[in-house]
Amino acid sequence: MEAVKTMEKTEEIQGINKVTFGQRMKSYKRTPLSFVLWLLVNAAMIITVVVLFFLIVYILVNGIPNLTPDLFDVKYTTENVSMFPAIINTLIMTGLSLLFAVPLGIFASIYLVEYAKRGNKIVGLVRITAETLQGIPSIVYGLFGMLFFVGALGWGLSILSGAATMAIMILPLIMRTSEEALKSVPDSYREGSFGLGAGKLRTVFRIVLPSAVPGILSGIILAIGRVVGETAALMYTAGTVAEIPSNIMGSGRTLAVHMYTLSCEGLHINQAYATAVVLLITVLLINAVSSFIAKRITKG
């Protein structure tokens, strides 16, 4: 009760530490440069928000009226241009490529941060390689995937070829973000664990890794974004067949590829917008789920 009373009191009082808008404007008269900077940062913020907002509203306005039930038919025909197979393929593609890349990326980063000796030449080399790979355009990965997975390994145009290519593409991203996340775990945690007689393995998996989970997950979210949004590399490796393949050796198009094909053909622009809405919602959902998981893990 008492706490509530004091709360009410403080609300009535006008704190002398509060700066009113008028006072702030007055102080800017003395320092015009701060005012310019204040204007610039505010303008930047407003422009960013407006552009993003406009983009989303534009897609929603153009897309939602075109979201018809036959767009979600299980079977794709040239009549209904259903995106249902593409949704399923997107989920499979994302899941499969994460399955390849996430364990590999996390373990590689654990090696770099926890096991490799500082100043090890291999570490420097791996780091430079990962950074370079991150900057390569996705079409280059697509070309490599086509020559290697599709051709040399004989996997053909398939979900597997696509997922393997995507895995290579997002591997450096996951590795670098995991590495940064592991590095930001204070050494005092490690010392505390070693000091209690815990070995390296236990320290890494019980203390260091749980503390790094939020950082690692943000890398995974970025990686998901890249896979979901990828077109060029997937057309070369997974093909554009608008069906759910019976197994991962079959070819199939993801939502982004579906959208690209629709707008390329030029006959179904409205349906392409509807697909964009679904893609947008998918990405939002994935992000929400990931941050929910991150919160749960860090709490526990």
Add this chain to the structure above:
Amino acid sequence: MGTKFKIDNLDLYYGKFKALKDINLDLPEHEITAFIGPSGCGKSTLLKSLNRMNDLVEGCKITGKVTLDGEDIYGDMDVNLLRKRVGMVFQKPNPFPMSVYDNIAYGPRTHGIHNKSQLDEIVEKSLKNAAIWDELKDRLKKSALGLSGGQQQRLCIARALAVEPEVLLMDEPTSALDPISTSKIEDLAVELKSKYTIIMVTHNMQQAVRISDKTAFFLLGEMVEFGKSDDLFSMPQDKRTEDYITGRFG
């Protein structure tokens, strides 16, 4: 009183730099030994060579011999078992980002205790030994990071006690704490010495006088003087010790 740690001709190098020079020291059992000296004199380094935490520092080389109850700790002994027997409390409180309970239970779990009732018992006993049970018994499931600095440090002491060590190394355990928390930890150290051997690095000479039985004074990597704290602080044998404890340098 028996000798717990026996250090013979210990030299320690960080790369080319010789951080400790020919240290010979017998640390008695069930007493508090204080290491004092100006910053960079090697006292923390010596403390860390007693549970081999220096192994984690790259370019650190040690020669000489350190024995714990007659066993060579740099010989066949398993490092993890050594660290179980020789616990450590660090300068800055470093609770793990988990609940109070899990912090304490981490050590016992590491050494293979998973029985719930057994763990409950260890957690309660350790927190009681660290004189913090009454403050924390209702928030065992809350994150340890929400505790005050003094509570965190006593939690870290409880965490070290949970693995039932024989020796407790304390590296300036009160340097980040306020006077009240400091006095609580000092009282705790005095209480604990009947069960454990305590070796403490401190910058605070009053603290060494208050609680330690023996004191070793270090300067530039050498051990200058070692003796009963009462004697060392009232009648230092070495001119350098006298200069330091009377505040002429350092």
